[in-house]
Amino acid sequence: MSDSSKPRHPKGLSVLFFTEMWERFGYYLMLGILLLYLKDPKGGFGYDNREASDIVGTYLGLVYLTPFIGGLMADKVLGYRKSVILGGLMMSAGYFMLAIPQTEAFWPAVLLLVVGNGFFKPNISTLLGNLYDAPTNRSLKDNGYNIFYMSINVGAFICNFVAAYMRNAYGWGYAFAAAGIGMLIGTAWFMAGDRHIRYADVMKPANPEDMPVKRVVWLVILPMLVAGVLGWFIPGTIFGSDSTDAFITACIPVIGFYVHLLVRSNKEDKSRIAALLSIFAVVIVFWAVFKQNSSALTNFAETYTDRQISPPAADAVRPFGMVQELSARPDSFPAHDRYFRQLKDASGEKVMTVSPHPYFQNLPKEKWPEPASKVQLVSTEIFQSVNPFFIIILTPLVISFFSFLRKRNAEPSTPAKIGWGLLITGLSTSIMAMAIYSTDITMEKSSAWWLIASYGVITIGELFLSPIGLSLVSKVAPPRLTSLLMGGWFLATSIGNKLSGVLASMWDSYNDKANFFWVNFAACMLAGLVIFLMIKWLRSIIQRHT
Structure with a gap:
């Protein structure tokens, strides 16, 4: 075979790689500090852990719910390139609005991020799949998708160092502005590489059996908005908070749309859609556990993990934004150096009190710094870079492992990889339970190695499942519904993300904190078992259409 006839990756891959890298830089920068910002009473909102975790989970849920709308609009109206550019500009504006130190700007900024991601996320993945539709490179x-997935983690690894440096040296607003600049760079790169991706922006012809866009708006999108509003204003709460009630009720019309899509599809498409929807339903559990890195695990790193480093080590890593300095005794320092927090008095009213930073509340007092000095800590958000670091390191190893098995005709099928991914994810939560058993976290700090080990194991589970899922949708979905079903993948991600916040908000209700992680462990094991029970049926459908 001549070199010219060998399969090659398209030039457009590098365009999409760096566009996604910068988009994920902004996304994970914001996400890495969001819980900390919401809980910080000095420069943020001063929410307690339950409120902050609920907001993070709601944001994570909404940001992956809107790809349903963005995928539909790209498939039927805008096309994929225009949707990506529109989404990139909206998200950049949202990050810059977060940099404004005013409470009133926060929610409009979140709205721009949520809607912008809906236009960006499903359509850049669809463009990537379309680049590989030519017979010359389809086998690649x-x-x-694995190379593309690396771009996500390059951006996710770098961003937390930038976030830590900016917020420690200048303040929260500068960190959010850095995310906006990253998003602008990514959008400009995408536009500059237009000639390499233009041919992949092909809108599929409509099928007479498809629901028209106007009907989708009236029967799905508007009911989704109305249901969300009604869920918010339901007296009391059904699922623990107004935001959770609103989110779950808003999802009902969207889920109904996918059920309608399945019921009304022709015989050829029905098996494809049924297989994908079954997988979507099960991987909700993965995202519910995995996305706790932004809530429960961030809280664990902030409050329960030993982050202290020696002064020489602190001086060495300080230029990389990795050092956070804290004073322990609030009565020994001026007001600007004290940690304020909101507590409820006997009547239920919130009052401001001065206390040590939460880091000191389970640290033996003999380890507190002297009144005239500060303790040197690794910044909490740096732990958010552990997972993408492991992905960068482990992705070639996982690909090589599957190649090794493929040569021996022993490679697991795609559904089996997803099942194993869920089981491995469950093992990562058991490591966190062991971390709690290793020490009394109410009185002492847990070693950071437990958290790092947990991230390492969950990364393997992620590599078995997440990039495979994107590729699976691209290959199995009926061509005219590719972006719409890519939106379905993100809908499952959305529901799982929201559940991650719901689960994390329950942290304080567990007397034995290890049980929090055992609940996650049981959920992953059950979901993995369900996949393996369906594996013969799923494998037959996937093999028939790939």
């Missing part, structure tokens, strides 16, 4: 599609 899985590898293409």
Whole structure:
């Protein structure tokens, strides 16, 4: 075979790689500090852990719910390139609005991020799949998605160092502005590489059996908005908070749309859609556990993990934004150096009190710094870079492992990989339970190695599941519904993300904190078992259409 006839990755891959890298830089920068910002009473909102976790989970849920709308609009109206550019500009504006130190700007900024991501996320993945539709490179599609997935983690690894440096040196607003600049760079790169991706922006012809866009708006999108509003204003709460009630009720019309899509599809498409929807339903559990890195695990790193480093080590890593300095005794320092927090008095009213930073509340007092000095800590958000670091390191190893098995005709099927991914994810939560058993976290700090080890194991589970899922949708979905079903993948991600916040908000209700992680462990094991029970049926459908 001549070199010219060998399969090659398309030039557009590098365009999409760096666009996604910068988009994920902004996304994970904001996400890495969001819980800390919401809980910080000095420069943020001063919410307690339950309120902050609920907001993070709601944001994570909404940001992956809107790809349903963005995928539909791209499939039927805008096309994929225009949708990506529109989404990138909206998200950049949202990050810059977060940099404004005013409470009133926060929610409009979140709205721009949520809607912008809906236009950006499903359509850049669809463009990537379309680049590999040519017979000359179709065999490289899985590898293409793995390379693309690396871009996500390059951006996610770098961003937390930038976030830590900016917020420690200048304040929260500068960190959010850095996310906006990253998003602008990514959008400009995408536009500059237009000639390499233009041919992949092909809108599929409509099928007479498809629901028209206007009907989708009237029967799905508007009911979704109305249901969300009604869920918010339901007297009391059904699922623990107004935001959770609103989110769950808003999802009902969207889920109904996918059920309608399945019921009304022709015989050829029905098996494809049924297989994908079954997988979507099960991987909700993965996202519910995995996305706790932004809530429960961030809280664990902030409050329960030993982050102290020696002064020489602190001086060495300080230029990389990794050092956070804290004073322990609020009565020994001026007001600007004290930690204020909101507590409820006997009547239920919130009052401001001065106390040590939460880091000191389970640290033996003999380890507190002297009144005239400060303790040197690794910044909490740096732990958010552990997972993308492991992905960068482990992705080539996982790809090589599957290649090794493929040569021996022993490679697991795609559904089996997803099942194993869920089981491995469950093992990562058991490591956190062991971390709690290793020490009394109400009186002492847990070693940071437990958290790092947990991230390492969950990364393997992620590599078995997440990039494979994107590739699977691209290959199995009926061509005219690719972006719409990509939106379905993100809908499952959305529901799982919201559940991650719901689960994390329950942290304080567990007397034995290890049980929090055992609940996650049981959920992953059950979901993995369900996949393996369906594996024969799923494998037959996937093999028939790939």
